[in-house]
Amino acid sequence: MKYTLLAALIIFNTTVFSQTEATPTKTYDIKAVPFTQVKISDDFWAPRIRTVEEVTIPYALQQCEETGRVRNFEIAGGLQKGAFCSAYPFDDSDVFKIIEGASYVLHQHPDSALDARLDALIAKIAAAQEDDGYLYSWRTVHEHEDTSLAKDASNGRGLSMAGEERWMQTDQHSHELYNLGHLYEAAVAHHLATGKRTLLDVALKSADLVERTFGWGKLEKAPGHQEIEIGLVKLCKLTGEQRYLDLAKFFLDVRGYGDAYMQNHKKVKDQTEVVGHAVRACYMYSGMADVASLTSDSGYVRALNSLWNDVIGGKVYITGGIGSAGSNEGFTEPYDLPNFSAYCETCASIAFVLWNQRMFQLTGEAKYIDVLERTLYNSLNAGLSLNGDRFFYPNPLESRKNTERSPWFTCACCPSNVVRFFPSLPGYIYAKWGNTVFVNLFATSETTVQNVNSRLQLVPVTIRQQTSYPWDGHVKITVVPEKPNTFALKIRIPGWARGDAFPGDLYSFENKNVGNIAFSINGKAAPMNLQNGYATIERKWREGDVVELALPMPVHRVLSNPKVAADAGKAAFQRGPIVFCLEGKDQPDDRVLNLLVAPENEAIARFEPDLLSGVETIAFAGALVTKKTAPEQAKLKPLFLKAIPYFAWANRGKDNMTVWVPQEVGSARPVNPPSIAGASKISFSEGMKGDAAGIADQWLPAKSSDKENPFVHWWPHLGTTEWLQYDFEKPETVSTVRVYWFDDEDSGGGCRIPKSWRVLYLDDGAWVPVFHDEGFPTTKDGWDETRFEPVTTTALRLEIKCSEGVSAGVQEWEVR
Structure with missing residues (x-):
């Protein structure tokens, strides 16, 4: 591989995970100015990034130590003895993502202690790699574990997800290739930040094994979770090895033989509707854009345009979050955008930003940055607490005191993704196309780009922004070329500043009268010359030239398309x-x-x-x-x-x-009237999941599978007898109960209406069945009401017998 560190640093033109310069053929015509060349000093993002550097990264590394993720590598490498220590076989990826984020920090702020910590961690990863390049700590540990020392903490997940043999279930849930994609991204970041090859050599050894194993006429399988495509493109750009690009393209083109959840239901060029798991989807679309930029494959681009129009048309929340359903962590039907049960995974927001950035780089159209900005400031930014050590996995748009941030997750993909995203956020602010400079996001910042003049001489041009955005719409941009230079400066004029809430008709402002945009050059009013959403000024720029714009910022009421039932009659x-x-x-x-x-x-x-x-x-x-x-x-x-x-x-x-x-x-929903159930203390049989208070909140479900209201269930207890109990504040005389069952058969879940049920009351310390000679009916998508001889008691118990092989749940339980 003929490249030097200097050459590598020159070609490293990246934002978070995407925009590296190409060496093999060509790349995006529009290139993001890398975060390493942008100094950000605003009062909004700069403190956020500093919190991630000072709090989130050390915290995440500590969590990886405490949860056994690091020890997995030690055991796989023979440095320790024991069994697999964490819950999922894809937990290696969290360590890789944190190394990537920490490497971005090292690139900007050299830190000998952090550098040494990464060295020690990388040594453990290298020890865990098998001789032929295979790296997947669960399998290595599993094949050599001593069960007398410890039990596999994955509790069978590793075997069920990965199978007994390498790559056996790589197109299902093993995540072997997904892990490696994050390894490759981390390796490139670490090499370019430090000049060291320690992790890069591990990545290249792995990639060579994957290239020998997969391909046309070899093992023709697609990754079950897309991500390796992005990592392989990065390796290709760093090393100039075309075979890594060819392998990334293979992993895309081989799809079309599986299910929609993994976007494997059609050839990627034939896909026009976003379906399935949201993170998988957007990683795949990002990989498609990367490969298209290097191969000029118009089929990918046509598919990407159709897919983007589909998601924008009815599958994005006002916050920019995507993936409405928790059942598949992804997409459902157009306009199905519930608020309480909105999933909007933090990882999906990050992946959506990646995809939109690439769509901008392919086209130069501001609408993609408009969507990116919405997601960045809202759904994505919500994923990390202000203190930097608490996280959201889902990001709902409604809460009934049932949601709080978590210090970590058993499946920790979101915290580790946040770690690698924020340090490179400055790389989304500016972009360049030839001598054209784009200002995409607004933040007090500075960058210097290299232009050329008519004599083909390099002319450094510094761009400085001053603004209090997003709280204030005034932006001052100072242009400082080393010598006079003719070029186009393109400043994004957000759709919201022009009266357009969102591309298409999914969201609109109630009042589109937003006011005028003030635009001036060197203090004199100037026309904006709007092109593809950008105010475009092409002129000979001289030191000290100033462009100022004032974006109107009234408070808008946003209305959704009438087809979004969840938002009918409402405004944001x-x-x-x-x-x-x-x-x-x-x-x-x-x-x-x-x-x-x-x-x-x-x-x-x-x-x-x-x-x-x-x-x-x-x-x-x-x-x-x-x-x-x-x-x-x-x-x-x-x-x-x-x-x-x-x-x-x-x-x-x-x-x-x-x-x-x-x-x-x-x-509008009125305040709940007082009820016996609502005033009761609620208890339940062991293993119940969900918010118990929800069964007495008087929020009525639309159907048994409704997840827009709190419910409880006992999955994975199958065929068991379970119970719920109301303890009243004082003795009550009751004679009627109504129950609405939870049943998620239509989404492939494991809960059904019960085989049978009954009601018991507490009588002198003993549970006694109520007298009822008509039986207890069981109804799906409706109420089961039972009237019985009145009893005066301090407690009622609902006893539920689950059908064989399934569990049960309750949406609502009323007592009168």
Whole structure:
């Protein structure tokens, strides 16, 4: 491999995981200015990145130590004895992602202690690699484990997901190739940051094994979880080895023989609808864009355009999150965008940003950065707590005091992905195409790019931004060429500043009258010359030239397409790129899910430096719906409300929260009336999962598989007898119960309506069945109501007999 560190550093033009310069053939015509060449010093992203560097990375490394992820490599490498220590065979990937993020930090801020820590970690990884290059700690440990010393902590997951032989289930759930994709990305990042080959040699040895094993006429299998395609392209760009690019293309083109969950149901060039697992999908689309940029394969590009239009048309949340369903961690039907059960995995937001960045680089169109910005500031940013040591996996748009950030996850893909994303965020701000410079995102920052003049001489050009974005729309851009230089400066004018809430018709502003965009050059008003969403100024630039723009930032009410049933009659609030939410702690009454905000109520924005590390809030008049007196009439209690940025919610513990607020009485939910069940203490048989309070919250399900309301279940208890119990505040005389069962057969789950059930009451310390001579019916997608002889008691128990081979659950249990 004929390359030097200097050459490698020259070609390393990357944002987080995508934009490296090509050596083998060609690459994206538009290239991101790498984060290593951007100095960011704003008050929004710079502190966020610093928190990741100082808190999140050390914390994540510690978690990998404490959860056995690092020890897995030690055991696989013969440095320790024991069994596999963590829950999943893909846990290696978390270590690789953290190394990648830490390497980005080292590139910017040399740190001898961090450098030494990575050296020690990489030595363990190298020890775990088998002689022929195979690296997958679960299998190596499994094949040599001494069961007398310890038990495999994956509890059978490793064997069921990976199979007995190498690559046996690589196109299903083994994640062998997925792990390696993250290894390759980490190796490239570490090599370019430090000049060391320790991890790179491990990656190349692995890639050579994969290249010998897979391909046309060899093992023709697709990765079950896409990611290696991105890593192989990075290796290709670093080394100039065309075979790595060919292998990435093979892994894309071999698809078309499996299921939609893994996007293996059609050839990638024939796919026009986004389906299945959201992270897998967007990693695949990113890999397709990478390969298309190097091969000029127009078939990939046509497919990517169709896929992007499909997701934008009805499968993206107002926060920029994607993947509405938890059952497949991914996509469902267009306009199926529930809020309480919204999945919106943090990894999916990161992957969506990757894909949109690449679509911009293929086309130069600002709409892709508009979507990227929405996801970045809202859904993605919400995935990490303000303190940097708590995380979201799903990012719902509604909470009923049932959601809180976690210190870690058994499946920790999201925290480790956050670690590798934020340090390289500055690489999304600027881009370059020949002598054209793009300003894509707004943040106080500086970069120097190399242009050429008419004599083909290099001319360094420094671009400086000054702004208080996203709280203020004024942006000052100073251009400092070393000598006068003619080039085009393209400044993105966000769609929201032009009255367009979102590409297409999924979301729109209630009032598109946003005000004028002020645009000037050297203090004189100038036309914007809008091209593909960019104000384009082509001129001979001289030192000290200044472009200023003022983007109007009124508070917008956003309406969704009427086909989105979950948002009917409701509005969301947005100012600039920031989507807001109502959290209970900021209101005079925390019942934010029972609010009404009339369309004519004005909203006022102000910055609060002492709230949530300093955020903009918006305030407006609203009302608590205390009681509905008719379908479109209600008793209202006036309240003055405050909304905070969505990304900042859940940093103060569990709370009620909503993004969408009713504007019509018909869409509003009144405060629950008092009920026996709601006032009861709830207990349950061992193994119950879910929020027990949800069965008494009077939120009525639409069907048995409805996940838009809290429910409980006992999966994976199969064929068992389970129970729920209400202990009353005082003796009550009751004679009726209604039960709505949870049954997720239609989404492939393991819960069904019960085989049988009964009701018992507490009588002098003993449980006695209620007297009822008509039996207890079991109904799917409806209520089972049973009336019995009145009893006076302090407790009722609902006893549930699960059918053989399945479990059961309860949506709602009423007592009268």
